[in-house]
């Protein structure tokens with residue numbers, strides 16, 4: 806059966822090794838519970854990306870300036886392979902920098918035009934593009950709904966066009982992060998209270 810498959814994968818071994826996967830006990834517990842439920846009910850495996858350095862509060866994790874208190878974690882979207890089947894693969898080695906739809910992302914264009922050069926920066930951090938995958942909207946929506954249902958979830962950042970197309974237009978906890986951050990159409994940013 807499914808017991809041997811991991812419910813909760815670090816996207817790239819570099820993350821645990823760089824101690825970027827430190828989060829508070831509360832966030833860890835709630836994420837583990839969510840991962841367990843999602844795996845059993847929808848066969849969804851959560852892939853987490855950058856979290857926080859464990860050293861001390863206030864040490865920011867570039868290029869994620871707000872990841873400094875153990876209350877934030879980045880999580881991959883879900884994808885379909887070329888046969889339209891759900892896959893645990895992600896479109897880049899790092900998990901960052903391959904955007905769902907660059908053309909549609911008017912926010913990004915505006916931010917870059919306004920001079921926020923870092924907005925697009927994660928495109929240089931793919932560490933190689935490995936798959937031609939397509940966003941799995943259904944599974945990504947289920948994943949986001951689960952994250953939103955966690956008791957301590959404060960907010961989730963994704964690009965406005967994805968908020969709409971994934972069906973969260975009326976969800977106040979799903980927000981745009983502004984131009985100071987990196988763009989969020991390659992991953993979900995989760996923050997707890």
Ligand SMILES: [Zn+2]
Nearest residue numbers: 869878879994
């Ligand atoms: Zn983030």
